[in-house]
Amino acid sequence: MHTPVLTKEIIEWLDPKPGENFIDCTFGEGGHTFALLDAIEPDGKVLAIEADPELYRKFQEEGEIQNPKSKIQNRLILVNDSYINLKNIIAERSFGPVNGIVMDLGLSSWHFEESGRGFSFREDEPLDMRYNPQTNSLTALEIINSYSEEDIEKILKDYGEERFARIIARKIGEQRKEKPIRTTFDLVEVVWSALPSRYQRKKLHPATKTFQALRIAVNSEIENVKKGLVQAAEVLAKEGRIAVISFHSLEDGEVKRFFKRCQEIHVFEIITKKPIIPGFEEISVNPRSRSAKLRIAKKII
Numbered sequence: 113m114h115t116p117v118l119t120k121e122i123i124e125w126l127d128p129k130p131g132e133n134f135i136d137c138t139f140g141e142g143g144h145t146f147a148l149l150d151a152i153e154p155d156g157k158v159l160a161i162e163a164d165p166e167l168y169r170k171f172q173e174e175g176e177i178q179n180p181k182s183k184i185q186n187r188l189i190l191v192n193d194s195y196i197n198l199k200n201i202i203a204e205r206s207f208g209p210v211n212g213i214v215m216d217l218g219l220s221s222w223h224f225e226e227s228g229r230g231f232s233f234r235e236d237e238p239l240d241m242r243y244n245p246q247t248n249s250l251t252a253l254e255i256i257n258s259y260s261e262e263d264i265e266k267i268l269k270d271y272g273e274e275r276f277a278r279i280i281a282r283k284i285g286e287q288r289k290e291k292p293i294r295t296t297f298d299l300v301e302v303v304w305s306a307l308p309s310r311y312q313r314k315k316l317h318p319a320t321k322t323f324q325a326l327r328i329a330v331n332s333e334i335e336n337v338k339k340g341l342v343q344a345a346e347v348l349a350k351e352g353r354i355a356v357i358s359f360h361s362l363e364d365g366e367v368k369r370f371f372k373r374c375q376e377i378h379v380f381e382i383i384t385k386k387p388i389i390p391g392f393e394e395i396s397v398n399p400r401s402r403s404a405k406l407r408i409a410k411k412i413i
């Protein structure tokens with residue numbers, strides 16, 4: 113089960129009130145959505161978007177949403193789509209006015225633990241890494257086995273900030289000449305062989321950055337964040353707030369720059385001058401939260 117990150121802070125800063133409408137762009141396992149639904153009782157609504165069809169089905173078909181006595185019936189609209197289609201999604205459902213938007217970027221614990229799609233270097237699984245295998249044909253397998261060494265190096269550098277990007281890419285090139293790199297464990301072995309032995313003993317697993325970079329490339333995550341933010345700014349009502357949680361500096365940089373540009377053109381007022389980060393207590397119960405950064409802005413026109 114995914115433990116939602118910075119939930120108390122999201123509720124505090126978005127300040128949801130009974131009867132208001134919110135959008136959760138990244139439903140995941142619903143942590144933020146359910147906290148918002150509680151705060152906007154009895155009749156406020158959440159439109160939640162989840163790109164992964166399997167996660168969507170899990171909640172749409174088996175979850176609380178099916179319980180006719182549930183307090184969320186008719187108040188949660190769950191959609192299997194990408195938030196890059198935000199404007200269309202809300203127009204088709206005449207949803208609004210939008211009082212607040214949450215984006216909790218990246219992947220859910222379910223992806224690591226249960227999806228079987230190769231997100232974790234701790235399980236031996238096929239190299240897939242797609243959030244939506246129905247709409248996305250690019251897999252990590254294809255990148256690793258058919259992209260040029262230069263392109264792989266660039267992905268590892270740009271999306272993983274991996275300082276050994278060149279040597280890892282070269283080892284991948286050498287290994288795949290002998291036989292394709294098919295699984296997560298095949299890839300871990302190649303990364304392992306590329307790093308100096310002192311890095312093999314570091315706290316951070318040597319394949320962490322490579323896996324992060326591939327996942328971001330497979331799912332076009334940086335491009336998606338840019339597209340999602342632009343539409344979020346458009347659909348938000350006056351005085352509405354947007355909260356974005358990012359997990360690495362590349363994403364956080366996009367959010368920071370976007371908020372700044374919107375402030376310069378008098379569309380947003382930035383509420384969090386510095387990003388909010390989880391406290392020691394949250395990190396100790398949910399280590400995944402350690403790299404989270406939350407930024408909030410308010411629409412002023």
Ligand SMILES: C[S@@+](CC[C@H](N)C(=O)[O-])C[C@H]1O[C@@H](n2cnc3c(N)ncnc32)[C@H](O)[C@@H]1O
Pocket residue numbers: 114115116117137138139140141142143144145161162163164167193194195196216217218219220243336
């Ligand atoms: C960090 S998790 C969200 C966790 C959620 N806040 C919770 O409390 O359970 C991010 C989720 O966003 C989904 N996602 C990633 N890219 C997306 C996109 N472009 N559109 C919609 N959902 C997306 C992922 O599949 C994942 O489930």
